[in-house]
Amino acid sequence: MAIPLLPFRILVFVLSCMPFALLVLDIVTGSLGPDPGQTVTEALGLSALQLMIATLFITPLARWTHWSGWIKVRRMLGLFAFFYASLHLMAFLQFILGWGDLWATFTKRPYIIFGSLAFLLLIPLAATSTKAMMRRLGRQWKPLHRLVYPAVALVWLHFLFQARSDITEMVVYGLVVAFLLGVRGYWFGWRSLVPLRIPKRA
Amino acid sequence: MLIKKRPSWALSHSEITPESVYLDRRRFMGGLVAAALAGAGVPRLVDAAALPVQGESLDYAAMPGFSTEEEKTPYEDVTRYNNFYEFGTDKGDPAKYADEMSVDPWSVTVEGECGKPGTYGLEDLVRPHDYQERIYRLRCVEAWSMVVPWIGIPLADLLPRFEPNSRAKYVYFETLYDPDQMRAQRSLFSTIDWPYQEGLRMDEAMNELSFMAVGLYGKTLPKQNGAPMRLVVPWKYGFKSIKSIVKIRFQEERPKTTWEMIAPQEYGFYANVNPEVDxxxxxxxxxxxxxxxxxxxxxxxxxxxxxxxxxxxxxxKGMDLTKYY
Structure with missing residues (x-):
């Protein structure tokens, strides 16, 4: 298929920037409501989850559409997910915690523990996203990047454990994530979902 | 709907209170800072045009003993940032969807351990009382707070009219249940077992602070704030202050409350504001x-x-508030 790659990449870049741009616009126009810190933190977190899910859609989309262009934007989507996750963490520390109560927060609150673990898992993925690192890691690169599976599961738990009463939104995201992991298990075998497992040399 | 309308010759609330002055200041500040694009000290860079206070004007007496000098939370925030899960869990949902609820006519069923049970129309409930204005702090369990000028009647004046008997140790309250009018009651994945239920110990209910609000900022309650009639219990977390009440029951056993049923380790019956209990x-x-x-x-x-x-x-007194949180 002759879909030009550059415009496609620019489109994905612009779309990925949109949540951030909209937040900036909301801040400047003052439409974040009376508790802007909370609003910003939640919006950044949701964008991070959505972009993680977007990266997980790449492989299925490439298979369904027989177009390899999807693969070319996966790194960008993953780095955007990390960008939003980092901002989300900073926003939480600054706007919600005010840098107080750190020890209790990160040891006692289950949803914080889930979110923190997910973020820790994303750090090596962002750090090894360059072409040079891909070359250096070789056959180890792919198993390492399967850490995104436990990471997205932890993010979902992080989301679920904040629910007060209505979990409709969490259920919807959970179904999408379960589908994306399930379709991989179905296609490539369930062992392909295990991160860090390096297949034996044929 | 509500009686005790302000006569047409009377000054409206916004004409006699500093509220409009306050709103003007906010607008000025907002514009100033928007121009500078600095914003460090200002909540919102450009303030949406201040929302005029909606509703029917009420006649009331200010209550200096039940007031605070703290800055009031602006009307538009009080009425557009709400937890009223019957309309959705988003803070903006109640303002968006509460209009789907009809509050006129409205009646409240009174039952249980009392001499005068029955179904009372809203006007019958409020007619014998003079409205008061009480400016209370409202502390949400989610760690945000507001200062709200409520209009209403002391619960200690309302409840004795139903002649609770000696077995009435607790008073139970219930919010309207009507999935046709309250969209989130139709949600498939809500863990709330509707209707929303709350309760107070009788001595808590009879405390001078306990208040049955029918208005705020001088006018009848907006629907998203629990029209036409809601509890205000200012020393407890906000979820105790149940909205849009349709049932009051006097009972001997302590009622189970909605949040206690969902997550008893997080929300107790007492729910007193307490910085010592996380x-x-x-x-x-x-x-x-x-x-x-x-x-x-x-x-x-x-x-x-x-x-x-x-x-x-x-x-x-004598209660372990870390246990009875």
Missing amino acids: HPRWSQKRERRLPSGLLSPNWIETRKFNGYGDQVAHLY
Whole structure:
């Protein structure tokens, strides 16, 4: 298929920037409501989850559409997910915690523990996203990047454990994530979902 | 709907209080800072045009003993940032969807351990009373707070009219249940077992602070704030102040409350504001007084009993408040 790659990449870049741009616009126009810190933190977190899910859609989309262009934007989507996750963490520390109560927060609150673990898992993925690192890691690169599976599961738990009463939104995201992991298990075998497992040399 | 309408010759609330002055100041500040694009100290860079106070004007007496000098939370924040889960879990949902609820006519069923049970129309409930204005702090369990000028009647004046008997140890309240009017009651994945239920110990209900509100900012309650009639219990977390009440029951056993049923380790029956007892998911030591700014969050220290200890601490003498949270 002759879909030009550059415009496609620019489109994905612009779309990925949109949540951030909209937040900036909301801040400047003052439409974040009376508790802007909370609003910003939640919006950044949701964008991070959505972009993680977007990266997980790449492989299925490439298979369904027989177009390899999807693969070319996966790194960008993953780095955007990390960008939003980092901002989300900073926003939480600054706007919600005010840098107080750190020890209790990160040891006692289950949803914080889930979110923190997910973020820790994303750090090596962002750090090894360059072409040079891909070359250096070789056959180890792919198993390492399967850490995104436990990471997205932890993010979902992080989301679920904040629910007060209505979990409709969490259920919807959970179904999408379960589908994306399930379709991989179905296609490539369930062992392909295990991160860090390096297949034996044929 | 409500009687005691302000006569047409009377000045309206906004004409006689500093509220409009306050709103003007906000607009001025907002414009100033928007121009500068600095924003460090201001909640919102451009303030949406101040929302005019909606509803029917009410006639009331100010109550200096039940007031505070703290800055009131602006009307548009009080009415557009709400937890009213019958309309959705988003803070903006109640303002968006509460119009789907009809509050006229409205009646309240009174039952249980009392001499005068029955179904009372809203006007019958409020007619014998003079409205008061009470400016109370409202501390949400989610660690934000507001200051709201409520209009209403003391619960201690309302409840005795039903002649509760000696077995009436608790009073139970219930919110309207009508999935046709309250969209989130139709949600498939809600863990709330509707209707929303709350309760107070009889001595808590009869405390001078306990208030049945029918209005705010001088006019009838907006629907998203619990029209036409809601409880205000200012020394307890906001979820105790049940909205849109349709049932009052006097009973001997302690009622189970909605949040207690969902997560008993997080929300107790008493739910007194207490900085010493954390919510399992966050600290209760501080609160964001709304409106809060992005770069200068309006953090204040949370006070035990929300600062109303003088009036209510005696109710809990000898009780371990870490156990009865």
